[in-house]
Amino acid sequence: MTQTEIGTSQKPRHRKGVDDGSPQDDPRSLQDGPGSLQDSPSGTVLEVENLHVEFRTRDGVAKAVNGVSFDLRPGETLAVLGESGSGKSVTAQAIMGILDTPPGFVTQGSVRFRGTDLLTLPEKARRRYRGEKIAMIFQDALSSLNPVYSVGFQIGEMFRVHRGASRADAKEKAIELMDRVHIPAARQRVSDYPHQFSGGMRQRIMIAIALALDPEIIIADEPTTALDVTVQAQVMQLLADLQAESQMGLILITHDLGVVADVADKIAVMYAGRLIEQAPVLDLYASPAHPYTERLLAAIPRVDLKGQELYTIKGIPPNLTDIPAGCAFHPRCPYAQAICQEQVPALDDVSDGRRSACHFWKETLDGTLANR
Ligand code: SF4
Numbered sequence: 001m002t003q004t005e006i007g008t009s010q011k012p013r014h015r016k017g018v019d020d021g022s023p024q025d026d027p028r029s030l031q032d033g034p035g036s037l038q039d040s041p042s043g044t045v046l047e048v049e050n051l052h053v054e055f056r057t058r059d060g061v062a063k064a065v066n067g068v069s070f071d072l073r074p075g076e077t078l079a080v081l082g083e084s085g086s087g088k089s090v091t092a093q094a095i096m097g098i099l100d101t102p103p104g105f106v107t108q109g110s111v112r113f114r115g116t117d118l119l120t121l122p123e124k125a126r127r128r129y130r131g132e133k134i135a136m137i138f139q140d141a142l143s144s145l146n147p148v149y150s151v152g153f154q155i156g157e158m159f160r161v162h163r164g165a166s167r168a169d170a171k172e173k174a175i176e177l178m179d180r181v182h183i184p185a186a187r188q189r190v191s192d193y194p195h196q197f198s199g200g201m202r203q204r205i206m207i208a209i210a211l212a213l214d215p216e217i218i219i220a221d222e223p224t225t226a227l228d229v230t231v232q233a234q235v236m237q238l239l240a241d242l243q244a245e246s247q248m249g250l251i252l253i254t255h256d257l258g259v260v261a262d263v264a265d266k267i268a269v270m271y272a273g274r275l276i277e278q279a280p281v282l283d284l285y286a287s288p289a290h291p292y293t294e295r296l297l298a299a300i301p302r303v304d305l306k307g308q309e310l311y312t313i314k315g316i317p318p319n320l321t322d323i324p325a326g327c328a329f330h331p332r333c334p335y336a337q338a339i340c341q342e343q344v345p346a347l348d349d350v351s352d353g354r355r356s357a358c359h360f361w362k363e364t365l366d367g368t369l370a371n372r
Pocket of ligand 1: 333357
């Protein structure tokens with residue numbers, strides 16, 4: 001798997017049975033043959049339905065994603081939120097088709113891009129969507145960029161491999177993209193190496209690589225985690241501006257509710273591989289409909305509570321080879337009742353565009369759960 005295949009700046013990795021991104025697999029041929037593009041009748045650009053992913057390990061089967069469903073419209077930003085191990089990055093890898101198989105397997109579900117189920121496509125057809133239609137930005141730019149190639153070479157590689165551009169043309173395109181992501185003195189810096197850039201500038205280079213082929217969706221996996229707060233805000237603003245320009249859909253994966261408040265349209269909260277709440281961003285911040293979301297919100301540091309101990313959610317996320325029966329959050333939930341240990345709560349419709357998987361979502365919303 002190379003960076004040109006997935007529209008990212010990951011170091012080249014090769015997998016069995018995956019060819020090398022040569023021009024004969026030009027993604028422009030997506031209009032024809034198997035995997036050709038269609039318009040989704042629902043107006044969505046991506047529909048993920050009942051997705052299940054498991055990892056078969058020596059210690060058992062880890063159920064990393066358990067029935068996740070959501071959709072994304074053009075120009076929309078979906079933030080996928082959860083602690084480490086909640087399944088958000090694995091969901092992204094399954095959508096991109098970059099799961100390491102084995103040990104990871106998609107065992108059920110569908111991932112429809114404009115009506116075409118990517119999971120049913122042969123690998124050769126599937127790989128034409130990566131970078132061209134759906135691109136990904138990873139969190140650690142320094143380890144994802146190749147240290148021995150200039151940034152211009154790495155950005156230009158997208159045009160050389162996917163578009164058959166000459167080296168000179170690819171370099172010009174790289175400069176244009178560096179300008180577009182606001183890297184100062186792009187023409188002078190196009191031949192510099194990754195270590196010569198700051199963390200924020202390297203993340204902009206990752207974004208430039210993802211943007212190269214004008215994808216319809218970008219999946220950004222913790223794109224600001226390694227950055228300080230000011231640079232985080234700049235990178236988030238850049239992503240929002242680029243999205244407004246091109247109307248691409250954006251899936252923003254994060255563990256930090258504070259980062260997404262200003263940019264997301266809707267939020268999906270994951271726990272133990274399940275979607276436990278989904279809501280328009282303002283509704284979720286105003287009144288969470290799940291005790292776990294309520295606690296994630298309480299854990300956001302606040303300047304008006306300076307000097308007070310930061311709130312943390314007690315306990316740790318469950319082992320995915322041994323997910324608790326019933327509601328997976330019940331061992332950590334202060335409101336858990338007997339039913340919570342026995343029955344998995346369904347993801348109920350709460351209101352338009354809003355769902356919660358808690359037996360007591362009504363009481364969570366009206367604040368009476370705390371008094372039970
Ligand atoms: Fe807590 Fe029960 Fe709701 Fe789970 S279903 S979040 S344990 S109240």
